Amino acid sequence: MTDATANTTNNTAGEAIGEHRSMWGDVWAQYSTHRGAMVGTVIFGLIVLAVLIGPFLHTIDPSYIDIRAKNQGSSWAHPMGTDQLGRDTFAQVLSGGRVSMAVGITAMLLSLVIGALIGVLAGYFKRLDGPLMRFTDLFLALPLLPLLLVIIMLFRDTLRKNFGPETGIFILVVFVIGITSWMQTARIVRGDVLALKEREFVLAAKSIGTDERRIISRHIFPNILSPIMVSATLGIASAIITESALSFLGLGFPSDFPTWGRLVYDGVVFLEQYPSRVLWPGLAISLTVLSVNYMGDGLRDALDPRIRGR
Amino acid sequence: MLNYTIRRLMMAIPTLLMISFIIFLLLDLAPNDPTGNLPMTITPEVREKIKISLGLDQPIHIRYALWLNQFFINEPLNIMAEWGWVAENPDRLRVRSWATRSPVVDLIVERTPQTLWVVGMAFVVGILIAVPLGVISAYKHYSWFDQMGTFISMVGFSVPTFLTGTVLIVIFSVYLGWLPSIYDTTHEVTDFGSFWHQVKQMIMPVMVLGLFNASQISRFMRASMLDNLSQDYVRTARAKGMKERVVLLIHVLRNSLIPVITVIALLVPQVFGGAIITEQIFKVNGLGQLLILGIQGADIPLVQTLTFIFAVLIVFCNLLADILYAIMDPRIRYD
Numbered sequence: 001m002t003d004a005t006a007n008t009t010n011n012t013a014g015e016a017i018g019e020h021r022s023m024w025g026d027v028w029a030q031y032s033t034h035r036g037a038m039v040g041t042v043i044f045g046l047i048v049l050a051v052l053i054g055p056f057l058h059t060i061d062p063s064y065i066d067i068r069a070k071n072q073g074s075s076w077a078h079p080m081g082t083d084q085l086g087r088d089t090f091a092q093v094l095s096g097g098r099v100s101m102a103v104g105i106t107a108m109l110l111s112l113v114i115g116a117l118i119g120v121l122a123g124y125f126k127r128l129d130g131p132l133m134r135f136t137d138l139f140l141a142l143p144l145l146p147l148l149l150v151i152i153m154l155f156r157d158t159l160r161k162n163f164g165p166e167t168g169i170f171i172l173v174v175f176v177i178g179i180t181s182w183m184q185t186a187r188i189v190r191g192d193v194l195a196l197k198e199r200e201f202v203l204a205a206k207s208i209g210t211d212e213r214r215i216i217s218r219h220i221f222p223n224i225l226s227p228i229m230v231s232a233t234l235g236i237a238s239a240i241i242t243e244s245a246l247s248f249l250g251l252g253f254p255s256d257f258p259t260w261g262r263l264v265y266d267g268v269v270f271l272e273q274y275p276s277r278v279l280w281p282g283l284a285i286s287l288t289v290l291s292v293n294y295m296g297d298g299l300r301d302a303l304d305p306r307i308r309g310r
Numbered sequence: 311m312l313n314y315t316i317r318r319l320m321m322a323i324p325t326l327l328m329i330s331f332i333i334f335l336l337l338d339l340a341p342n343d344p345t346g347n348l349p350m351t352i353t354p355e356v357r358e359k360i361k362i363s364l365g366l367d368q369p370i371h372i373r374y375a376l377w378l379n380q381f382f383i384n385e386p387l388n389i390m391a392e393w394g395w396v397a398e399n400p401d402r403l404r405v406r407s408w409a410t411r412s413p414v415v416d417l418i419v420e421r422t423p424q425t426l427w428v429v430g431m432a433f434v435v436g437i438l439i440a441v442p443l444g445v446i447s448a449y450k451h452y453s454w455f456d457q458m459g460t461f462i463s464m465v466g467f468s469v470p471t472f473l474t475g476t477v478l479i480v481i482f483s484v485y486l487g488w489l490p491s492i493y494d495t496t497h498e499v500t501d502f503g504s505f506w507h508q509v510k511q512m513i514m515p516v517m518v519l520g521l522f523n524a525s526q527i528s529r530f531m532r533a534s535m536l537d538n539l540s541q542d543y544v545r546t547a548r549a550k551g552m553k554e555r556v557v558l559l560i561h562v563l564r565n566s567l568i569p570v571i572t573v574i575a576l577l578v579p580q581v582f583g584g585a586i587i588t589e590q591i592f593k594v595n596g597l598g599q600l601l602i603l604g605i606q607g608a609d610i611p612l613v614q615t616l617t618f619i620f621a622v623l624i625v626f627c628n629l630l631a632d633i634l635y636a637i638m639d640p641r642i643r644y645d
Contacts, residue, residue: 013385024505036461036464102576113383133574136327138325139324139620140576140579141325141329141579141624141625141628142329142332142621142624143579143582143583143617143623143624144493144579144585145579145582145586145615145618146582146583146586146617146620147333147336147424147602149586149601149605150333150336150337150605150613150617151336153605153608153613154336154337221367237462237468239472244470245470245471245472245587246470248470248587248590248604249586249587249590250602250606251605252438261472264472264473264476268476268591271479271480271484272484273475275476275484278473278476278480279477279480281355282469282470282473282476282477285470285473286465286468286469286470286473289468289469289470290464290465290468290469293464293467296466
């Protein structure tokens with residue numbers, strides 16, 4: 001008898017676990033029905049894998065100069081051909097991808113931190129709302145690309161001197177992209193915080209005497225994670241595009257330490273004879289950005305409770 | 311309406327002042343030496359004197375005030391003097407480019423039309439493509455046209471403008487040889503033949519920016535149409551027995567265009583940024599190319615003025631969009 005009861009309780013417990021639906025489970029269920037997002041995830045995963053593991057499989061050094069094998073087309077030894085100095089384009093695209101991805105992800109993180117901080121402060125503290133939002137509007141009215149170019153022109157040499165040519169330009173590019181792309185995140189986060197602040201659970205937390213730092217970190221912040229995640233994905237895409245645009249204008253990374261944008265810039269000179277030299281890195285940028293944008297689209301749908309229910 | 315416009319104009323002034331201060335500060339704090347380009351034979355004492363003669367020993371707020379005075383009072387007067395509106399005054403200072411020694415404003419006046427033509431046409435092309443695309447996509451939601459349209463617009467704003475530009479050159483100039491890959495600014499339109507040449511050389515730069523615009527605008531157009539199509543007034547209009555075309559093109563389209571205007575305004579900075587890149591690709595000698603030249607030559611006065619001009623253009627376009635918004639949607643004007 002006791003056994004039987006124990007069994008039934010076990011069964012109900014088991015069923016309850018089976019039926020248990022977590023928020024992230026629901027989000028995943030919705031995300032996986034978005035065809036574009038799934039294809040995007042797979043392609044983005046493949047590109048990341050290729051960039052991380054590729055250099056170990058395709059072992060040609062991207063800066064190795066083999067002048068006798070210059071300007072070659074695609075072959076088994078050089079899947080994307082070689083450039084005017086005989087450097088292997090495939091190896092360059094792989095190592096350039098590492099830098100491009102690293103810039104994209106770090107710049108996105110920086111802009112998220114700034115955006116979330118300003119958004120939370122502006123949304124939560126009424127006194128800061130006005131000034132911080134005016135500040136955000138001001139940044140939205142700035143001519144960003146010209147300013148980025150000017151900042152890089154002015155501070156490039158100093159940073160290179162202090163941190164070495166590669167780290168210096170990396171810090172500079174990440175920093176300038178980060179501080180010029182946080183505005184959308186800040187606005188979205190502020191809107192959400194304004195709405196959350198009036199909810200009952202925040203009132204409850206306040207009434208038991210929780211201090212403001214804890215309310216923000218324990219009650220507000222977990223609830224604004226979804227818009228932050230969407231901004232994060234879209235932020236990677238725009239950071240990669242901005243970095244490649246800077247490199248394309250000749251003001252990003254140097255050509256012995258190339259990124260995808262720099263490879264396009266170097267290839268444009270030979271556009272009429274060897275268009276493939278522009279197309280391969282260009283294709284890499286476009287595919288990455290396209291797949292990240294699709295992932296962002298899917299994530300936005302999946303995290304929106306109004307759509308997820310259906 | 312006039313009140314609203316004036317109030318909006320007044321709000322633009324502090325924004326512009328702040329932007330000018332940021333640009334001024336940025337260039338002022340930059341760790342480089344304005345006498346660095348002078349010959350090495352000049353002794354340090356003379357260098358100090360040159361710096362003093364350039365006014366660099368003054369405190370920062372005075373230099374900023376002088377710069378503002380130069381930028382907002384002297385230079386507009388100089389332009390007016392050139393057009394013959396006010397008397398020439400040889401004592402009035404001019405901001406001169408360090409590289410070309412000619413007044414910066416002259417360089418800018420010379421190059422603005424090309425940029426404005428390309429950017430303006432790109433917006434026209436973008437809207438002409440995006441609005442029908444968005445309307446049909448939303449009306450035939452989930453059809454193959456919608457799926458294709460959404461995919462193409464996603465590709466359109468994922469592919470960077472410098473790549474679309476180079477691909478277009480490869481296809482239309484290198485392989486097909488239909489269009490010139492370099493924009494000839496000295497070309498003058500005198501008859502139909504030269505007009506046709508002008509059209510041909512404008513197609514590619516305009517299309518690169520236009521397609522980027524179209525892909526952005528059409529996404530918002532589609533979303534806004536979808537929002538409006540499910541509203542009650544649409545059902546009422548249909549129930550009254552109105553033709554589908556009238557419901558769609560007059561009732562829904564007009565209401566859907568309102569939020570799209572904001573999007574267009576927010577696109578302006580991106581498009582000016584894109585214009586810098588397209589001008590670089592197609593060798594259009596507009597403002598963007600001038601900026602790149604200035605940056606490569608570390609021509610501070612030129613770069614400073616140009617960045618500020620870009621800011622003015624962006625603020626002005628935002629202003630225009632806000633006013634348009636108020637005209638389209640009377641609820642916006644709370645006066």
